[in-house]
Amino acid sequence: MNSSPVDPNDDIEALRRRIAELEAGQRPTVDGSGSTRSVGAGGVHVGGQNTGTINTGTQVITEGGHFIAIALTERVSQIIHGGEDAEEAKSVIALYLYGLVADLAGLMLGEIDVSAMQAKLEPLQLADVYVPLDTRLRIPKEMKLTEWLLRNQRPLSGDAATQHQDRPVSALEALAAHRELTILGRPGSGKSTFGANVLLTLAQVWQGHRDELARLGDSWTHDVLLPIRVVLRRFADKLPVGSDAARAYDLWTFIGDDLEASGYGLSVDTMKYVTRLARSHGALILLDGLDECGNAAKQQRVLGAVQELMRIAGPKCRFLLTARPYAWPGGPDPARGVYALADFNDEQVKQFIRAWYAALVTRAWLAPGDAERKRGDFLEARQRPDLQPLACNPLLLTLMATLHANRGRLPDDRADLYNDSVDLLILRWNRQIGADKALLDELAMPGLKLSDLREVLEELAFNVHEDSLEGGAPASGGDPEPEGKTDIGEHQLVRAFRPLFNDSWDKAAMVVDYIDKRAGLLVGQGQKHGEPQFAFPHRTFQEFLAACYLFTRDDFAAECTRLARSAPSHWQVVLPLAARLAKVERGASAADALIGGRSIAEFRARRRPEAADWMCAFLAGTQLQEIGLSAIHKNEHTRAITERVADWLAASLSVHPDDGGLPAANRAQAGDLLAALGDARFDPQCFYLPADDLLGFVRIAADPHFRIGTPNSDLRRVAITGLQVPGEEINDAPTPAPDCYVARYPVTIAQFRAFVESTGFEIGDARALRDPDSRPVRFVSWHDALAYCDWLHEMLVTSPALQKSGLARLVRDSGWRVALPSELEWEKAARGGLSGPFFSWGETPNPNRANYADSGIGDTSAAGCFPANGFGLYDMIGNVFEWTRSRYAAYPYLADDGRENPTATATDCMVLRGGSFSVGPGLARCASRSWNPPVPRCGYIGFRVVLRSSPVS
Numbered sequence: 038m039n040s041s042p043v044d045p046n047d048d049i050e051a052l053r054r055r056i057a058e059l060e061a062g063q064r065p066t067v068d069g070s071g072s073t074r075s076v077g078a079g080g081v082h083v084g085g086q087n088t089g090t091i092n093t094g095t096q097v098i099t100e101g102g103h104f105i106a107i108a109l110t111e112r113v114s115q116i117i118h119g120g121e122d123a124e125e126a127k128s129v130i131a132l133y134l135y136g137l138v139a140d141l142a143g144l145m146l147g148e149i150d151v152s153a154m155q156a157k158l159e160p161l162q163l164a165d166v167y168v169p170l171d172t173r174l175r176i177p178k179e180m181k182l183t184e185w186l187l188r189n190q191r192p193l194s195g196d197a198a199t200q201h202q203d204r205p206v207s208a209l210e211a212l213a214a215h216r217e218l219t220i221l222g223r224p225g226s227g228k229s230t231f232g233a234n235v236l237l238t239l240a241q242v243w244q245g246h247r248d249e250l251a252r253l254g255d256s257w258t259h260d261v262l263l264p265i266r267v268v269l270r271r272f273a274d275k276l277p278v279g280s281d282a283a284r285a286y287d288l289w290t291f292i293g294d295d296l297e298a299s300g301y302g303l304s305v306d307t308m309k310y311v312t313r314l315a316r317s318h319g320a321l322i323l324l325d326g327l328d329e330c331g332n333a334a335k336q337q338r339v340l341g342a343v344q345e346l347m348r349i350a351g352p353k354c355r356f357l358l359t360a361r362p363y364a365w366p367g368g369p370d371p372a373r374g375v376y377a378l379a380d381f382n383d384e385q386v387k388q389f390i391r392a393w394y395a396a397l398v399t400r401a402w403l404a405p406g407d408a409e410r411k412r413g414d415f416l417e418a419r420q421r422p423d424l425q426p427l428a429c430n431p432l433l434l435t436l437m438a439t440l441h442a443n444r445g446r447l448p449d450d451r452a453d454l455y456n457d458s459v460d461l462l463i464l465r466w467n468r469q470i471g472a473d474k475a476l477l478d479e480l481a482m483p484g485l486k487l488s489d490l491r492e493v494l495e496e497l498a499f500n501v502h503e504d505s506l507e508g509g510a511p512a513s514g515g516d517p518e519p520e521g522k523t524d525i526g527e528h529q530l531v532r533a534f535r536p537l538f539n540d541s542w543d544k545a546a547m548v549v550d551y552i553d554k555r556a557g558l559l560v561g562q563g564q565k566h567g568e569p570q571f572a573f574p575h576r577t578f579q580e581f582l583a584a585c586y587l588f589t590r591d592d593f594a595a596e597c598t599r600l601a602r603s604a605p606s607h608w609q610v611v612l613p614l615a616a617r618l619a620k621v622e623r624g625a626s627a628a629d630a631l632i633g634g635r636s637i638a639e640f641r642a643r644r645r646p647e648a649a650d651w652m653c654a655f656l657a658g659t660q661l662q663e664i665g666l667s668a669i670h671k672n673e674h675t676r677a678i679t680e681r682v683a684d685w686l687a688a689s690l691s692v693h694p695d696d697g698g699l700p701a702a703n704r705a706q707a708g709d710l711l712a713a714l715g716d717a718r719f720d721p722q723c724f725y726l727p728a729d730d731l732l733g734f735v736r737i738a739a740d741p742h743f744r745i746g747t748p749n750s751d752l753r754r755v756a757i758t759g760l761q762v763p764g765e766e767i768n769d770a771p772t773p774a775p776d777c778y779v780a781r782y783p784v785t786i787a788q789f790r791a792f793v794e795s796t797g798f799e800i801g802d803a804r805a806l807r808d809p810d811s812r813p814v815r816f817v818s819w820h821d822a823l824a825y826c827d828w829l830h831e832m833l834v835t836s837p838a839l840q841k842s843g844l845a846r847l848v849r850d851s852g853w854r855v856a857l858p859s860e861l862e863w864e865k866a867a868r869g870g871l872s873g874p875f876f877s878w879g880e881t882p883n884p885n886r887a888n889y890a891d892s893g894i895g896d897t898s899a900a901g902c903f904p905a906n907g908f909g910l911y912d913m914i915g916n917v918f919e920w921t922r923s924r925y926a927a928y929p930y931l932a933d934d935g936r937e938n939p940t941a942t943a944t945d946c947m948v949l950r951g952g953s954f955s956v957g958p959g960l961a962r963c964a965s966r967s968w969n970p971p972v973p974r975c976g977y978i979g980f981r982v983v984l985r986s987s988p989v990s
Contacts, residue, residue: 105131106245109261116313129304133311134240136301137264141237144435163234165396166438168389168431170231171205172220172376173369173895175955175976178204182214182256186372203975205379206371209235212357213256215374217347219358221365222378224577224610225432228359231378232323235357236264239321262355263320265311267292270523270572273330273339274565280334283342285349298563319353322346328364329523329576332506332604336364363606368702368893377895380429383419389431390415393438402442415441423449432575452617452663455581462574463487465557466548476551480544489537490548491585494558497533498573498582501525506607524562524570577610584614593623594630597660598653601631605652609659616660624664625675628657628682636681637688646689647697654685655703658710666714679714686711687718690902691911694885701885701892701903708899712787712811718901719811723838724795724829725787730843734778734984735909737866743774744872745864745930747964755875757882760959766966768928774865775932778847778984779858782900782911783813783919784825792828802974811899813917813979819947819971822857822920822980823939829982830855847984858983859937860923860948860966861930866983867913867951867963869906875962877906877914882958887915889952889961897954897979915961917979918949918969925968941971953977 105113105127113130117123144161176185208231212218222228234252241249242261250261272291276283293308314320330339347356362368362377369377381389394412397403403411415438419428424447427433436458437447443461448454466476467487477485505523530552531545538544552559552571558578562570573579590596597615600608616624631653633640640646661669661679669675686707692698699707720728727733746768747755755762787810793800800806802816817825833839833848833855847853858866869877876882884891888898892915901911924936925946941947946968952961955977960967969978 104244105134106243106247109243112314112318113310116310116317125304125306126310129307129310130314131244132301132303133296133307134243134264136296136299136303137266138237138240138244139301140299141233141240141266159400161396161400163230163237165399166389166392166435167230167234168381168385168392170208170227170431171379171382171385172208172211173379174206174211174371174376175203176206182206182210186214203977206376207254208376208378209254210256211371211374211376212355213254213258216354217356217358217374219360219365219375220378221360221362221369221375223361223430224580225430225575226378226380227431228378229325230431232266232325232357232359235321236266236323239264259319259321259355262353263311263314263318265292265315265320265322267322267324268295269324269326269339269343270329271295271562272342273335274523276335276338280338283338285342285346288342288346295563315354316351317353319351319355321355321357322350324356324358327358327360329505331523362702363609366700366702366893369895370890370893372890381431381434382429386419386428386434387416389434390419390438393442397442411441411445414445415447418447421447427451427454432577450617450665452581452584452614455578455614459491459558459578459581460487462558462578463491466490466551476548479547479551480538482538482544485537490534491582493533493537495582495586497525497530498579499586502579502583502607502611506604524565524572525559526565527569527571530559530571580610581614584611584618587611587615588619588623593619594627597627598630601653601656602649605649605656609656612656613659613663617663617665621664621668621672621675624660625669625678628660629678631657631660632682632685637685645697646692648694648699651685651689651692651697651699651707652703654682654689655699655707655710657682658686658707658714662710662713680717683711683714683717686714687716690899691904693904698885701888701898702894704902705888705894705896705898708811708902709809712809712899716811716899719785719787721787723842724791724832724836725785725810726839727781731778732839732842732844733781734844735781736778737774737776737862737908739776740774740865741771743772743861743865744768744770745772745861745964746928746966751873751875754880755959755962757875757880759957760965763966765925765927766964768930770929772861772930774861776986777858777862777866778844778853779862779866779908779910780981780983781905781909783917783979783981784822785900786810786812786814789814789817789825792825795832796824796828798824798828804976805974808897809899811901812897813900813912815897815917815976815979816974817979818974819857819920819941819969821974825980826855826857826982844984851986853984853986855982856939856985857920857922857980859932860921860950861932862983862985863913863919863921863950864963866908866910867906869908869910869913871907875964876958877963878904887952887961888912888954889915890955890957892954894954913951914963915952916954917951918953918967918977919951920978920980921948921950923948925966943970943972945971947971949978 110127113127114123117126142162142164144163144166176182180188208220211220212235220228220231238249238252239262243263250257267288272288275291275294276287289308289312292311296303296307296311297305311320315322324343327336327340327343330336343356343358347354350356365375367375369375390412394403394408394415398405398408418424418441424437427437427450433451433454436454440454440457440461441447444457448457464487468475477487501523527549530549531542534545534548535542553561553569558573559571560574562572564570573582587593587596593615597612601612612627616627618624619627632650637646640650661682666679669679689699689707690704690711692704694700698704718727719725723732747762747766748769749767752762752767786806786808790806790810792798793806798821801818801821805814805816805821808815830848833842833845839845848855867877868874871877871879874880876886878886882891884893885903887903888894897916900916903912903915905911906913922937922939924938924941925948926934926936930936938945947970949967949969950965952965959965969975
């Protein structure tokens with residue numbers, strides 16, 4: 038709990054003043070001044086004792102002295118059964134809401150702020166700085182999410198699969214659209230804070246602040262649901278040892294026990310009224326942190342209880358489940374209510390920084406002039422290349438803001454940011470507050486330093502992190518700890534500190550007492566089996582401290598390999614941070630150990646790599662990236678390690694899981710990592726074209742027997758994709774396909790940037806160059822794509838860098854020309870030599886063979902992250918729709934009827950092929966057709982190029 042202690046006498050006096058105001062016909066003022074206390078935005082009365090219910094006009098002050106809205110007291114009255122006290126029920130619900138608001142209103146990680154050291158300063162509140170979050174799903178700008186979901190569940194044709202202008206879907210809009218919403222987010226992405234903000238808003242509306250409901254957005258049509266919060270980590274800890282299924286009843290019981298242990302003096306009848314309200318009027322139940330529930334088996338037990346609760350809680354209840362992506366292997370799937378949170382964009386970063394310094398002025402932490410100066414400094418610093426990747430993460434941005442406000446400087450990387458934040462938190466224990474001495478003074482041990490205490494916490498964090506996956510060691514003389522133990526018991530803390538104090542129980546207990554009173558690097562979690570429990574304020578602090586311990590181990594490299602092979606997802610934050618802390622040589626050597634110190638070719642000479650081998654290569658890449666490539670490239674030995682790891686990553690991209698490869702989402706992550714390390718598939722000296730003699734072009738022989746589109750005889754079979762074939766796709770006429778060369782990959786970011794930098798071409802959308810270098814370029818118009826074709830053709834004719842390539846000789850000697858593919862050339866290439874199947878691999882949809890909606894990536898992926906088709910071409914299906922040079926027209930397809938028109942006007946409809954990451958398998962087929970006007974740019978459309986034997990005119 039983050040609420041401040043309140044003197045009951047102050048609240049009694051405040052209540053007397055309120056009664057006097059009411060008698061004088063005035064509305065009581067609820068603010069943060071004097072002894073009339075408030076918690077959170079909107080104001081929440083704290084404490085107090087009165088002898089009856091007081092009507093304030095919009096609120097009722099209940100018998101316990103807490104607010105509940107008059108408009109909502111009727112709901113409470115409706116759940117009262119014979120013989121029950123209605124006023125008691127209102128008081129219980131009001132007290133429940135007070136406790137929830139007090140728990141949620143404080144800024145998450147607010148323990149770091151200045152007020153932690155200067156007790157007279159008012160703490161920051163969540164509402165002061167909260168910035169609404171977006172998901173990674175983008176939909177047409179003019180379309181509502183509910184409409185988009187409906188359209189994507191029925192057959193689409195024409196331009197229904199494309200977007201002229203798109204927008205991100207906000208997390209609030211997703212919450213309003215789905216009864217059961219799952220939010221996936223990386224560490225520090227703000228998923229828990231999002232849930233807290235929603236519950237806080239609902240609780241404040243219950244307390245009478247009806248205008249707060251607008252914070253849930255225009256899409257919210259579910260009125261005032263009762264907010265209920267479940268920390269799944271704590272629920273998992275309560276489950277008995279074993280594999281018996283957890284049930285919804287267990288969840289309800291846990292919620293009641295958790296409320297009883299909250300310290301707010303809630304009635305034993307609280308859960309009776311809460312469950313009745315939930316069933317009769319509805320509740321929003323936040324189920325926070327599935328990923329923190331221990332190993333996969335424990336997570337599944339918890340998820341089973343959650344899913345049963347969703348089924349039986351009643352139709353008026355709604356649910357929000359949060360997890361890190363690795364705990365939800367299926368990945369984002371908006372059709373099923375699963376969304377991934379997007380990083381902050383630059384506008385959101387600026388919004389947070391401005392709100393932060395405005396709050397510091399409002400809370401009287403800084404004078405307006407100082408705040409304005411620091412705000413300007415922070416706004417400028419956010420653009421530093423080393424800070425931009427940090428600032429887009431809400432947690433890291435909060436830490437940056439805290440350190441900037443306190444120390445006036447910002448760290449250079451993530452590890453330094455965590456390190457400085459940890460030091461700041463530990464300082465809380467060594468400040469004199471009131472009559473309490475600073476901790477080191479109280480301990481009175483010459484030579485003892487705060488860093489000594491920190492070392493104890495580092496080892497403790499490592500052990501807790503490992504125990505949270507594997508189960509704790511047997512307690513002395515007792516039964517084993519439950520698997521997945523996540524909290525730290527008081528006795529465990531004392532035992533950890535005793536060796537530092539010559540085995541003194543008293544001094545170790547003194548440290549734990551300071552930890553309990555001054556929540557900082559550890560925060561109290563209530564009691565379990567009568568023993569106080571503690572946890573780190575955010576899981577990433579536990580992971581960072583575990584990394585601090587890990588890198589000091591003499592067997593550091595071997596230990597990294599052991600952990601990576603035992604539970605790679607569980608250690609994917611710890612291992613990179615540990616490598617960064619270990620510095621270049623030791624960190625890179627640990628990365629090399631993960632791949633056995635061998636190249637992929639050497640490894641394959643002995644055996645076929647399996648998924649565990651590929652995952653270790655991925656973790657090795659994250660370690661190198663965290664260390665810093667500029668430092669690694671200075672040394673020949675570490676540079677060679679980076680090249681080995683990059684070769685492993687490149688080899689992993691197109692390996693299907695059936696052949697021992699990683700799932701699609703992991704391969705997409707590996708593709709982005711490869712781009713950062715240096716993607717040797719592409720030659721920077723040749724404008725980042727593929728590094729082979731034909732610069733990545735593959736010859737597709739002429740086919741006089743080819744037939745474009747879907748024949749009438751296949752219409753029923755296409756139903757397997759869930760799509761009714763539109764009439765514009767049906768064709769039974771032969772369509773001879775010409776000889777051509779097709780690019781192996783869609784045009785990448787790096788290739789398009791080379792064009793922009795070479796020509797000074799003015800891109801129409803800055804987002805076109807923001808993705809990792811190996812992803813396909815997007816946000817390009819049809820005319821942008823044509824301009825690239827013309828430039829590449831000119832480079833093949835004139836650039837010395839390309840003159841020795843076989844492709845340049847074709848252009849010079851045979852008159853071949855770079856162009857966008859025609860619709861006919863595109864489909865012939867996409868089929869990969871197959872004539873009947875709907876996909877380039879066969880007739881059955883397979884989300885591990887192409888990046889479409891079912892793949893769970895939710896965004897573009899690096900070129901080549903999926904197996905090639907029979908012609909050796911990648912990403913013909915999925916990833917991005919691809920421009921062609923053909924105008925949209927009915928079949929039969931006649932190349933000379935004017936449809937292959939490179940001078941399209943703004944009103945022409947140009948054919949798009951291949952589908953994208955956002956559509957279902959029905960639109961991600963070889964024969965599926967879509968169209969778009971040539972001018973708009975969107976995040977779903979890219980292109981690839983061909984070499985054709987006759988000029989395009």
